[in-house]
Amino acid sequence: MDRLDSLRTRLHCVGQAHLLEGVEALPPGDVESLCRRIESIKWETLPELIDQYVKNRPAGATGEIVPASCVTVDPECVCDAVSLVDAEGLREQGETLLKEGRVAAFTVAGGQGTRLGWQGPKGTFPASPVTGKPLFRLFAEQILAAQQRWGHTIRWYIMTSEANDTQTRSFFLDNRCFGLDRRQIMMFPQGMMPAFDSASGRVLLEGPGRLAMSPDGHGGSYRALLRSGALDQMEGRGVEAISYFQVDNPLVPVLDPVFLGLHIDPDLSSGEFTSKMVPKCGPDEKVGVFALRGGVPGVVEYSDLSREQAGAVDASGRLCFAAGNVAMHIISTDFARRVAIEGEDPLPWHRADKKVTWHDPASGETHVPAEPNAVKLERFVFDAMGIAAKPAILEVCRETEFAPIKNASGVDSAGSSIQLQSDLYGGWLEQAGVSVPRRDDGHVDAAIEISPLTAMSAEMLSARGLPAGISPGSVFAC
Ligand code: UTP
Numbered sequence: 001m002d003r004l005d006s007l008r009t010r011l012h013c014v015g016q017a018h019l020l021e022g023v024e025a026l027p028p029g030d031v032e033s034l035c036r037r038i039e040s041i042k043w044e045t046l047p048e049l050i051d052q053y054v055k056n057r058p059a060g061a062t063g064e065i066v067p068a069s070c071v072t073v074d075p076e077c078v079c080d081a082v083s084l085v086d087a088e089g090l091r092e093q094g095e096t097l098l099k100e101g102r103v104a105a106f107t108v109a110g111g112q113g114t115r116l117g118w119q120g121p122k123g124t125f126p127a128s129p130v131t132g133k134p135l136f137r138l139f140a141e142q143i144l145a146a147q148q149r150w151g152h153t154i155r156w157y158i159m160t161s162e163a164n165d166t167q168t169r170s171f172f173l174d175n176r177c178f179g180l181d182r183r184q185i186m187m188f189p190q191g192m193m194p195a196f197d198s199a200s201g202r203v204l205l206e207g208p209g210r211l212a213m214s215p216d217g218h219g220g221s222y223r224a225l226l227r228s229g230a231l232d233q234m235e236g237r238g239v240e241a242i243s244y245f246q247v248d249n250p251l252v253p254v255l256d257p258v259f260l261g262l263h264i265d266p267d268l269s270s271g272e273f274t275s276k277m278v279p280k281c282g283p284d285e286k287v288g289v290f291a292l293r294g295g296v297p298g299v300v301e302y303s304d305l306s307r308e309q310a311g312a313v314d315a316s317g318r319l320c321f322a323a324g325n326v327a328m329h330i331i332s333t334d335f336a337r338r339v340a341i342e343g344e345d346p347l348p349w350h351r352a353d354k355k356v357t358w359h360d361p362a363s364g365e366t367h368v369p370a371e372p373n374a375v376k377l378e379r380f381v382f383d384a385m386g387i388a389a390k391p392a393i394l395e396v397c398r399e400t401e402f403a404p405i406k407n408a409s410g411v412d413s414a415g416s417s418i419q420l421q422s423d424l425y426g427g428w429l430e431q432a433g434v435s436v437p438r439r440d441d442g443h444v445d446a447a448i449e450i451s452p453l454t455a456m457s458a459e460m461l462s463a464r465g466l467p468a469g470i471s472p473g474s475v476f477a478c
Pocket residue numbers: 108109110111112113114115116122159190215216217218220245246247248378406
């Protein structure tokens with residue numbers, strides 16, 4: 001039986017034979033790529049997935065939801081759900097990991113970034129307030145600064161997708177890896193999932209001979225780390241802890257010794273999966289919160305909390321479900337390997353209803369839907385939390401660590417992020433004795449940027465060489 005016949009039989013068995021309709025009319029190169037794409041998919045697993053997630057909506061998770069216990073190093077943040085831990089002890093443990101080269105940085109950068117609408121990988125987006133440094137450069141500068149400080153090469157792993165892998169690699173090469181050694185960076189593409197027609201469950205074609213595919217979510221990172229050989233490489237080089245962060249937050253501390261120390265503290269954590277949280281701004285903030293559902297720790301979507309739960313406050317007046325997930329995790333290499341290989345489906349899928357342009361092989365027409373017509377399936381990295389024996393959660397300060405760029409305008413946009421960055425760096429300058437202009441609403445009235453190579457915190461900023469003051473509406477970078 002030739003290759004096409006055998007694929008036809010395979011697809012027929014799972015109700016997807018339409019994908020090879022009209023294949024004879026395609027140029028040989030296109031037939032080859034179509035065959036390879038079809039061969040890369042585990043078709044046998046799809047009927048169950050389609051039944052569970054596409055034709056039906058998966059039943060919502062059940063079980064009583066209670067707030068997760070967290071820790072903080074700031075006595076002022078202590079409340080019912082948040083207890084105090086010793087920053088210095090944790091910092092020391094984390095610094096030891098860094099000095100011994102047992103930590104790697106890991107950026108997930110495979111997303112499609114549709115909300116931002118930037119032409120190119122999101123990591124190439126100019127994010128800093130004055131010099132417009134791209135996100136990737138800001139992370140690279142943090143890694144360079146950390147290497148200087150802790151005297152050890154820090155490996156950087158970057159998960160891309162099929163759609164942005166080539167562009168991401170070229171961007172790094174064109175920019176000479178921002179001063180890092182090319183050999184300390186490893187990029188690898190994540191897995192892809194087909195998009196399904198919502199009504200029929202048929203896999204969609206985006207054009208003749210081309211399946212509509214999209215990245216399989218940041219939860220695909222466990223398998224991608226394993227498949228790419230990144231986990232083997234890490235373990236071969238003595239890396240035990242993976243500092244996971246998203247590509248869209250210019251303020252993310254790429255390597256935080258206190259966070260790392262918490263991860264390996266045997267009294268506080270099982271050393272498998274450790275997370276940071278920031279308190280929600282208010283009950284309506286649309287962010288998932290750390291909580292236990294039926295006794296299992298995880299992230300509960302904001303839409304899964306009732307109005308009463310979202311608005312409930314404790315004795316100190318603080319929201320009970322306040323622990324907002326900011327997508328910063330430390331994951332041990334052992335744990336990542338376990339999640340990647342455990343059973344067929346260690347993590348659940350999540351359904352997203354999307355508009356997907358599709359090609360009908362029977363009529364040869366392409367349709368641009370006005371309403372969501374398709375289902376995409378994604379995995380989430382934090383769903384592995386429920387598998388960890390004792391995941392720890394550290395409360396951190398939103399203002400110093402979180403200024404995401406998700407949207408083209410408004411909340412969580414480049415504009416809001418630049419203001420938050422200027423506010424933070426303006427505060428550092430004030431602590432160093434510089435007079436910084438502020439508007440009536442308290443925000444800094446200037447664009448201010450401090451490179452991680454200059455200082456990683458207010459304490460590290462030397463007053464030497466700084467101006468006495470900054471004029472309203474001006475720019476300052478150092
Ligand atoms: P988002 O949930 O913000 O999704 O990703 P996105 O694809 O970047 O943006 P939209 O929703 O299309 O506007 C959060 C982080 O997870 C990564 C993203 O690159 C970002 O760093 N991610 C997301 C992946 O690496 N792979 C995915 O499949 C999805």
